[in-house]
Amino acid sequence: MDTATLEGTNNYSVNITPVYLQPGNNVITVTFAFHVSAGGTQRIRLVLENGSTVYVLLTSSQS
Numbered sequence: 001m002d003t004a005t006l007e008g009t010n011n012y013s014v015n016i017t018p019v020y021l022q023p024g025n026n027v028i029t030v031t032f033a034f035h036v037s038a039g040g041t042q043r044i045r046l047v048l049e050n051g052s053t054v055y056v057l058l059t060s061s062q063s
Contacts, residue, residue: 004030007043007055
C-alpha cells in the first residue's frame with residue numbers, strides 16, 4: 001500500500017501494516033499521527049502502489 005488517509009481529511013497515515021493485501025479478507029493496521037475518535041462510520045482511503053483506490057471501514061482502538 002502506498003498511502004492511507006482518513007476520508008474527508010488531508011492527514012496521511014504514518015504507518016500501514018501489512019504493506020501488501022491478499023485476495024479475500026485482510027486485517028490491516030493504519031496508524032495516524034493524530035487521535036481518531038471512535039463512533040460513527042468513518043472510512044479510510046487506501047491508495048495502492050498500482051494507483052488503485054480501496055475504501056475500508058474504520059474500527060478504532062486505544063493503544
